[in-house]
Amino acid sequence: VLHRLTTWIVEPGFFSSEPVHVALVIGGSAALVSAIVGVFTVIRGQSFAGHALTDVSTAGGSGALLIGVNPLLGFVGFGVFGAAVMDAVGIRRVRGRDLATGIVLGASIGLAALILYFDTTAHATTGATQHILFGSIFTVTSATIPLVIGFGLVSILILMAIYRPLLLSTVSPEIAVARGVPSRLVGILFMAALAVSVGLSALAIGAILSTALLIGPAATALRLTKRFAWALVIACAIGVFTTWLGVLLAYDSYYWGSSHRGLPVSFFIVGAGFLLYLVSGLPGALTARASRDRTTSTSGDSRGGRPRLAIPEELNG
Amino acid sequence: MFSGFMVNAWAVATIVAVIAGVVGFFVVLRGAAFPAHAIPNGAFAGAAASSVFGFNSLVGLSACALLAAVGIGTLRRRGRQDVVTALALVMLLAIGAVFLSQTTEYEPQIYSLLFGEVLGVSTNELLPVAALGVVCVAGMALLYRPLMLSSIVPEIGEARGVVGHRIEMSFLIVLALATAMTVPVVGALLIFSLMIGPPAAARSFTDRPLTAIALSVGIALVTAWSAIALSYLSNWPIGFFVGAIAAFDYGVGRVWSVLRRPRAREVDTRPVPSV
Numbered sequence: 001v002l003h004r005l006t007t008w009i010v011e012p013g014f015f016s017s018e019p020v021h022v023a024l025v026i027g028g029s030a031a032l033v034s035a036i037v038g039v040f041t042v043i044r045g046q047s048f049a050g051h052a053l054t055d056v057s058t059a060g061g062s063g064a065l066l067i068g069v070n071p072l073l074g075f076v077g078f079g080v081f082g083a084a085v086m087d088a089v090g091i092r093r094v095r096g097r098d099l100a101t102g103i104v105l106g107a108s109i110g111l112a113a114l115i116l117y118f119d120t121t122a123h124a125t126t127g128a129t130q131h132i133l134f135g136s137i138f139t140v141t142s143a144t145i146p147l148v149i150g151f152g153l154v155s156i157l158i159l160m161a162i163y164r165p166l167l168l169s170t171v172s173p174e175i176a177v178a179r180g181v182p183s184r185l186v187g188i189l190f191m192a193a194l195a196v197s198v199g200l201s202a203l204a205i206g207a208i209l210s211t212a213l214l215i216g217p218a219a220t221a222l223r224l225t226k227r228f229a230w231a232l233v234i235a236c237a238i239g240v241f242t243t244w245l246g247v248l249l250a251y252d253s254y255y256w257g258s259s260h261r262g263l264p265v266s267f268f269i270v271g272a273g274f275l276l277y278l279v280s281g282l283p284g285a286l287t288a289r290a291s292r293d294r295t296t297s298t299s300g301d302s303r304g305g306r307p308r309l310a311i312p313e314e315l316n317g
Numbered sequence: 318m319f320s321g322f323m324v325n326a327w328a329v330a331t332i333v334a335v336i337a338g339v340v341g342f343f344v345v346l347r348g349a350a351f352p353a354h355a356i357p358n359g360a361f362a363g364a365a366a367s368s369v370f371g372f373n374s375l376v377g378l379s380a381c382a383l384l385a386a387v388g389i390g391t392l393r394r395r396g397r398q399d400v401v402t403a404l405a406l407v408m409l410l411a412i413g414a415v416f417l418s419q420t421t422e423y424e425p426q427i428y429s430l431l432f433g434e435v436l437g438v439s440t441n442e443l444l445p446v447a448a449l450g451v452v453c454v455a456g457m458a459l460l461y462r463p464l465m466l467s468s469i470v471p472e473i474g475e476a477r478g479v480v481g482h483r484i485e486m487s488f489l490i491v492l493a494l495a496t497a498m499t500v501p502v503v504g505a506l507l508i509f510s511l512m513i514g515p516p517a518a519a520r521s522f523t524d525r526p527l528t529a530i531a532l533s534v535g536i537a538l539v540t541a542w543s544a545i546a547l548s549y550l551s552n553w554p555i556g557f558f559v560g561a562i563a564a565f566d567y568g569v570g571r572v573w574s575v576l577r578r579p580r581a582r583e584v585d586t587r588p589v590p591s592v
Contacts, residue, residue: 047399048351051406055506099517102350103567106510110560113432113507117554120428129428134414208506212407219400264418270411274404281396 019138030200031239033152037197038218052105056082058207062115075202079195135206155196205266216273223280242272334541338534341512354509355406357496359385361505365416379497386493390486432556433504456491514563518570
């Protein structure tokens, strides 16, 4: 019975397939790094900036394809460059910030359109658009694994180096300024870590979808707990779980129906993350409704605004 | 350049630019660039669905864009707005990609829906596009006063009975209608460029709202027309020119306001964008 259940869930050949192994390793690493960076991104209210970086890296990935280098180098390189541009055009100021972000985003999508056009006309490479935008993790070779792990470590190391000033300038910018934290430098370094993690998820689930791995797990985790350390742990778990589930379902989907077309991996990853986010909002919505019925005052604490986070002890000391 | 099939392109681009100029003014005023970027992806999913199931693409585009607007508007009330917008955006894109992966002309179609195509509209679609354009502009005229109030002084708006989230929802619906028809021409990813570049530039030139709207329509027209002309001459994709010229508009606006009003930033009372 157990055997039939496993073959029903996992189609034959899943565990012995080389592309699946590579996909699990690369997807898992990308999900881990993105989840950690994502928690900071969500708390800092920089989802739009994170999404804009994915579009900047789209142009980079298409460019890498055009000159024939590993797309991951294009994703990461352009992402870091885009982060610098966004800092220069004034992403730090709250006023006009979303306008500046939008302009950088629009211009880089336009550039991506042009480079993808060159890809398809000059090289006659079919599938460039799909490959870059929506990812194709099963075609990534195992030679890319060291590169992925290396970039992942860079991103995590940057975060570890700036962890305390970053957290302080995130939860209370005023105290950070009073204590002489170099907020600008910390912000730039964070954007660099963000750009690297966006590049990794771009390889895993496609450049314009990589926002899903960055924001989805982190936002879900922050709805489930108010404790920072737990948020990191839960976000990592959700990120890796949805990614591996997506790889499994995409592999299985090849055997569904008779057409043997299969469905894109990224659809399952994005869909699973989105569903988990919606489900994680249910308890909050129910409590809010219950308290509204009792007091008629709307005290939905999770509505808009920053989530109230317990500041770790060592930052207060 | 002005003969035969190109006539449609010029006509549609003109309609698109007028809508983008008017609706875009409020997108910039409300700091709604992110939802304006997310909602057209609903139209992308709709176009993809209609190409699989074979129903009228006009219906698919508008229905799915409306659905996306209502969904995003509802979810945005519960939870962090930028997070909800980001997640809805990628979800819509992924749904569109799934539909297109089941068709035979995946690659060219996905490209033209995302980045636009000058020849994306046939003659018998011109009338519906124009009709939707009229509906959008009429909707904005109807919403003009409450929208201005709730965008600039939300407190006074609430006091006069302007309910914030209802206005927000109506605005998102007009935004959805405005983007639905423009997706086949400018592309799902680039229509919002046309909605923020020209209005942002217009607002740097004048403070009076009606003048700014008129100016924004004018700049959007020039942007769309030059994008078509350049795309026709160079054979490069129209999306590239729309994105680049919109960024250029914004840059000119920034330079102008720095040169003309060096102190303006300190007395500026524009509302802080919510995204």
